[in-house]
Amino acid sequence: MAKNRNSEGRAPSQRQLRVGELIRRRxxxxxxxxxxxxxxxxxxxxxxxxxxxxxxxxxxxxxVLPLGGGQKEECLAALRNNRHEIRREVSKALSIKFAPEIRFEIDDTFDRMDATTRMLNDPHVRQDLDK
Structure with a gap:
């Protein structure tokens, strides 16, 4: 999916990945x-x-991304308005000392994949790839 590095440029630890996946599922x-x-x-x-x-x-x-990709701003606003309730419910599923603060951002992975596909299908790039 998206770039998976923390702020220090290192790959995330197994614990970060595990907790992130638990939060995602919940x-x-x-x-x-x-x-x-x-x-x-x-x-x-x-x-x-x-x-x-x-x-x-x-x-x-x-x-996050709303189905169909529309209403992105409404989706973010609704999630951000309910972040305290969401945090409380997510923390019940975790067995860690502190409940993490949950921030919401739009997932642009699909947009970047589409842009890459368009770039690879460009005739100028295509001629280099066909060689």
Missing amino acids: LSEMLQRGDVNDPDLARMSITVGEVRCSPDLRVATAY
Whole structure:
């Protein structure tokens, strides 16, 4: 998926990856079931592509995308407005000392994949690849 490096340029630890995946699964379950008491979130179908944790596991950034790619700003606003409830519910599924602060960002992985595909299909690039 997206670039998987922490702020110091090192690859994430196994613990960061494991906690990030646990958070991603719990977030996905919550959003799919409608466990968050918000009518705006209930009407949206949101995909959680990846969750990256800081080295101290105090901050988790969730990369999300609403189904179809539309309503990105509404999706972010609804998630950010409910971040305290989401954090509380996610912390119940984790067995770590501190519940991480959850930040939400739009997952641009698919946009970058499309841009790469367009670039590779460009006639000027294609002629170099065909050689």
